[in-house]
Amino acid sequence: MSEINVQLEGGRSAQVAAGATVAEVLKAADRDAAKQALAAKVNGREVDLTFRLDESAANGETLRVEPVLPGTLEGLDVIRHSTAHLLAAALLDLFPGTKLGVGPALLEDPRYGFFYDVIAPRQLTDEDLPAVEKRMKELAKRNLSYRREEISKEEALRVFQEREEPLKCELIADKGGERVSVYYIDGSPFIDFCLGPHVPNTNKLKAFKLLSLSGAYWMGDAERPQMQRVYGTAFATQEELDAWVKQREEAERRDHRRLGKELDLFSIQEQYGQGLIFWHPKGGAIRREMEDYLRAELDRRGYGLVFTPHIARRELWHTSGHEENYADSMFAPTEIEGQEFRLKPMNCPFHIGIYKSAQRSYRDLPIRLAELGTCYRAELSGTLHGLLRVRGFTQDDAHIFCTPEQIRTEVIDCVDFAYDVLRTFGFEKFKVELSVKGSDTSKGYLGSEEQWVNAETALADALGERGIPFERIEGEAAFYGPKIDVKVEDAIGRHWQLTTVQFDFNLPERFELEYIGEDNRAHRPLMVHRALFGSVERFFGVLIEHYAGAFPLWLAPVQVAVLPITDRANEYVEQVARSLREAGLRVETNTRGDKIGAKIRNAQLQKIPFMLVCGDREMEEGQVAVRERSRGDIGAMSLEEFREMALRLVRTRALVNE
Ligand SMILES: [Zn+2]
Numbered sequence: 001m002s003e004i005n006v007q008l009e010g011g012r013s014a015q016v017a018a019g020a021t022v023a024e025v026l027k028a029a030d031r032d033a034a035k036q037a038l039a040a041k042v043n044g045r046e047v048d049l050t051f052r053l054d055e056s057a058a059n060g061e062t063l064r065v066e067p068v069l070p071g072t073l074e075g076l077d078v079i080r081h082s083t084a085h086l087l088a089a090a091l092l093d094l095f096p097g098t099k100l101g102v103g104p105a106l107l108e109d110p111r112y113g114f115f116y117d118v119i120a121p122r123q124l125t126d127e128d129l130p131a132v133e134k135r136m137k138e139l140a141k142r143n144l145s146y147r148r149e150e151i152s153k154e155e156a157l158r159v160f161q162e163r164e165e166p167l168k169c170e171l172i173a174d175k176g177g178e179r180v181s182v183y184y185i186d187g188s189p190f191i192d193f194c195l196g197p198h199v200p201n202t203n204k205l206k207a208f209k210l211l212s213l214s215g216a217y218w219m220g221d222a223e224r225p226q227m228q229r230v231y232g233t234a235f236a237t238q239e240e241l242d243a244w245v246k247q248r249e250e251a252e253r254r255d256h257r258r259l260g261k262e263l264d265l266f267s268i269q270e271q272y273g274q275g276l277i278f279w280h281p282k283g284g285a286i287r288r289e290m291e292d293y294l295r296a297e298l299d300r301r302g303y304g305l306v307f308t309p310h311i312a313r314r315e316l317w318h319t320s321g322h323e324e325n326y327a328d329s330m331f332a333p334t335e336i337e338g339q340e341f342r343l344k345p346m347n348c349p350f351h352i353g354i355y356k357s358a359q360r361s362y363r364d365l366p367i368r369l370a371e372l373g374t375c376y377r378a379e380l381s382g383t384l385h386g387l388l389r390v391r392g393f394t395q396d397d398a399h400i401f402c403t404p405e406q407i408r409t410e411v412i413d414c415v416d417f418a419y420d421v422l423r424t425f426g427f428e429k430f431k432v433e434l435s436v437k438g439s440d441t442s443k444g445y446l447g448s449e450e451q452w453v454n455a456e457t458a459l460a461d462a463l464g465e466r467g468i469p470f471e472r473i474e475g476e477a478a479f480y481g482p483k484i485d486v487k488v489e490d491a492i493g494r495h496w497q498l499t500t501v502q503f504d505f506n507l508p509e510r511f512e513l514e515y516i517g518e519d520n521r522a523h524r525p526l527m528v529h530r531a532l533f534g535s536v537e538r539f540f541g542v543l544i545e546h547y548a549g550a551f552p553l554w555l556a557p558v559q560v561a562v563l564p565i566t567d568r569a570n571e572y573v574e575q576v577a578r579s580l581r582e583a584g585l586r587v588e589t590n591t592r593g594d595k596i597g598a599k600i601r602n603a604q605l606q607k608i609p610f611m612l613v614c615g616d617r618e619m620e621e622g623q624v625a626v627r628e629r630s631r632g633d634i635g636a637m638s639l640e641e642f643r644e645m646a647l648r649l650v651r652t653r654a655l656v657n658e
């Protein structure tokens with residue numbers, strides 16, 4: 001038999017007999033790594049450990065062989081993908097007659113690690129999941145092999161027809177080449193049409209968990225009968241799985257949709273339309289604080305606050321380019337007197353309208369127009385998610401029109417503004433990305449090379465000036481300009497994209513924006529879009545999860561609960577509440593017949609920052625016994641004393657009540 005040259009990790013080369021499996025090759029090189037290997041890569045292509053190296057593949061050349069190890073993204077992919085197969089095997093075992101759809105690994109989704117779409121002989125419920133998981137564990141322990149076979153397409157179709165797997169047959173007919181690879185889990189009823197690779201046997205799968213069920217359609221086609229999607233996740237080790245489960249529970253505890261309901265902050269009402277947010281009085285109180293703060297800052301920083309319509313003639317969207325590039329995300333046109341109108345998906349063209357309403361001179365610039373502008377986008381229902389992905393939302397939008405000489409200062413001001421805002425709301429850790437053009441010319445970038453260099457330099461300089469570390473991402477810029485994105489890290493270490501500062505070479509051209517320069521000639525102004533919250537809805541959702549609903553005093557919808565110990569104190573309680581309300585605090589009283597313990601518990605559940613407990617003694621001495629949400633009893637003080645403390649915390653937008 002002839003020999004094949006292989007190159008192993010660390011650059012070592014060796015000769016192996018043709019027909020050797022990659023497992024054997026890896027074993028000869030490094031026993032430990034081979035033991036751990038989940039799959040392998042031959043010249044960068046992922047293969048099973050049972051893959052045989054043959055001469056024709058080598059063609060006289062050296063083959064590079066490396067293990068795919070746990071603890072790498074590729075390793076995780078193999079584990080999750082193989083576990084999805086194990087799930088299908090368990091389902092077939094427990095529910096014979098189950099028809100299999102597809103079952104991919106998910107690596108980007110924070111909520112799930114894989115799923116399998118199936119049509120079971122009966123509707124599966126959450127109660128079935130423990131039994132399925134148990135069967136998966138039994139199969140895993142039996143150490144069954146994943147076996148690959150390459151057969152002709154006809155043969156594959158025959159095999160899957162025999163097993164009554166119509167969906168797999170559809171897939172093979174559609175996607176299969178002349179020869180197709182199928183995988184068995186030997187000793188289980190499972191067979192799949194799949195490219196692999198998989199783990200060599202089921203006892204490599206040690207840490208997995210089934211999570212939930214949802215509906216799904218074959219190939220996303222709602223005309224077809226509904227399937228069931230079983231979600232799960234898997235990791236290389238039990239420790240990783242446990243840590244992930246804990247994080248997930250924490251995320252669930254903080255889920256803004258749940259807290260939104262429990263704390264009566266907002267709702268989404270199916271009968272009015274998905275993706276549309278109803279702000280209840282308590283959510284409204286928070287929004288008002290957010291907006292009031294923002295407006296005051298806009299005034300202070302020289303922005304003009306504008307209000308613009310929600311719809312505009314369709315021609316406008318042709319001029320802006322939205323009709324060409326963005327029509328799918330816009331609600332369909334509506335007609336009046338032969339003219340078509342469309343709801344706005346963005347505010348930019350409207351602010352341009354204000355800019356263009358008069359001739360501008362260099363003396364007028366910079367012009368900074370800001371709006372809490374409500375936009376509408378026709379997002380598909382499947383992509384909607386609470387406050388984070390909606391169909392109607394309000395951007396804290398602004399557009400800056402300026403001269404090239406002004407751009408540097410303007411961008412620095414935007415960055416300062418963003419950091420002030422994000423810090424005020426309690427975020428301390430940031431990840432900043434600068435998306436630049438890169439060398440790929442296929443993206444159809446607008447604007448001259450010089451414009452790009454200037455814009456990218458202005459953005460990088462602004463970050464540099466403020467000593468803000470950032471990651472430069474080549475080729476990620478929009479076709480119309482580079483941008484800065486600011487992601488915040490929340491209380492449990494998740495990152496949320498909020499602020500964007502985006503250059504635009506496109507709209508000033510399309511709308512032929514001009515200003516008269518010092519030279520008395522017309523020039524194109526530079527244009528920057530920027531949103532700090534991103535959208536008010538999304539920012540609110542992130543805030544709810546960051547604080548787990550326990551907002552700092554200045555944002556809390558109810559800041560103080562005044563609680564009588566007995567009915568005798570009711571009148572005093574109302575008097576205390578009135579005086580605090582007059583000072584501008586948001587106050588609730590609870591004069592129901594409950595015991596004081598229940599009243600405190602209730603206020604605690606509503607995450608009200610301060611509870612003032614009032615009994616006979618407090619009444620007599622004109623005092624209040626103060627409880628703070630997280631610190632408990634902090635002692636009695638006079639009403640004036642408490643009021644001054646609370647007002648100071650509100651005024652300074654303190655993040656903790658001390
Ligand atoms: Zn597979």
Ligand SMILES: [Zn+2]
Nearest residue numbers: 346347348529
């Ligand atoms: Zn814009």
